[in-house]
Amino acid sequence: MAISKDIQIISFLERHQVLSVNELSELIGCAEMTIRRHLDSLEERNLVVRRHGCAYLTNDAKPTIFDEQIKLNSREKFLIAHEASKMIRPNSTICFDSGTTIHRIVNLIDPNIRFTAITPSLPFATELAKLGNVKIIMHSGTLNKNNLTLEYAPDILQKKINVDISFISCRSFKAPNGTYEHTDTLIANKRWFANIGKKTVLLADSSKWLKRSVQLCVSLKNIDTIITDSKILDEDVNLIRKLGKEIIVVSDVG
Template identity: 40%
Template sequence: MKKERHAKIIEIMQRQNVITIKELSELLNCTEMTVRRNLDELQEMNFVKRERGYAVLLQSAKDTDYYIEIGEHQQEKHAIATVAMQYIHPLQNICMDSGTTIQQLIMMLPKNMSLSVITPSLMAALTLSNHTDIQILIPGGLMHHSNRSILISDPEWISQYQADIAFLSCRSFRVPGGAFEHSQTLTTTKRALASIAKKKILLLDYSKWNVNSLCNSLKLSDLDIIITDNKAPLELVTKAAQCGIEILLVNPADNSVQEHFNEQQI
């Protein structure tokens, strides 16, 4: 309950960076005392700053519409997706999460490659609709409008399937916490995709590192590989690598792997 209220407060404050205690209590349908207590807890976690009678949202991961985000950091996303392609081979079963970097990867898939793809992304499904050699499975659930994806309504349903790889996205990434999302509803789909995959690969550009987002979707230990670009903070990349995670640092200038931590055989 507390985590849900924390997430709701952050969600409200992403639309309105400065808000009064009274406004929050009315929007949350709870007492001002409850709001103050929750804001104090969020302040301890460095999400908000409490002032007399109001609160200010601190640096947070952006919650943007798909069509805005697809135009951001394009060179980095393209380079990350180019390197991620080396993990895809014919006849694999692959989970493709929603996310604009993963959409770049989707657009690189050859039309004549036989694959089975499980994806909640409506944009991915639309892109692959003319790839007749790719079998597409879209899980049932509610639509998440801003990122054009399906929120899986029954996570147990997906357990009947198995995947070789899950390509996963996140709203923000912190060490040692792992991958984070804005709301609890988004975490369920990502965990469901990861749960059936032998290998979990997180794709993220430098802008996702070390920004605040409230709900942990995947722990660092849940991941096998992280592919990011060379603008990612090296200190945090090194810390993540020290936890045993394989990390590929990509150079967007030529789509090459600039540094490879804990390299494993593909």
């Protein structure tokens, strides 16, 4: 998959914090005018800030740190995870993407259910191992130290596996397009999960509908069900249903 210049810029800013247009031009290997054009676009989407000829990431665009992210929207994540846990059936094979909402599922799984779990998430696999009836499959890859996730090697992403449900997460979501990310290696993981699952379920709390990101990851046409919380706008719920997709809105009430 070709890496867009937007993603390359964000990746270098993640590594170096602050870079000039000239430095980005040399790192990426393109003209300064091209860098300025992409920075204009990223600034319009509130992903970078530009000061005195340099650029740095906004809070929305900074790397997701697992231990920090899991504390945000905690109640909403619990409710979404609880709804998702009901979908796990005996003897099924389930893909669990990385993500703090998905991580919440592990404590809600019926310990008597036997099933197979495929996950790139080290924290999720560690917790899942405490359940004696679960077979855990972890494929090889490179560890992303921010979210403690394995970024799968290309040969893994070519495999065809029979999966009943793929639970996926996202950096941001926009209807009618789909999910968005700005880490290219995570994009590959998520697309693979969506492709191999008989059913793909997106877990996205309402804050994900307000964020912006760089590159389309999983198209809405490849998502069967969305589970979100009651802070979502009614117009977004109606749009998803109009597009023929199932959306489950969870709340404390009822």
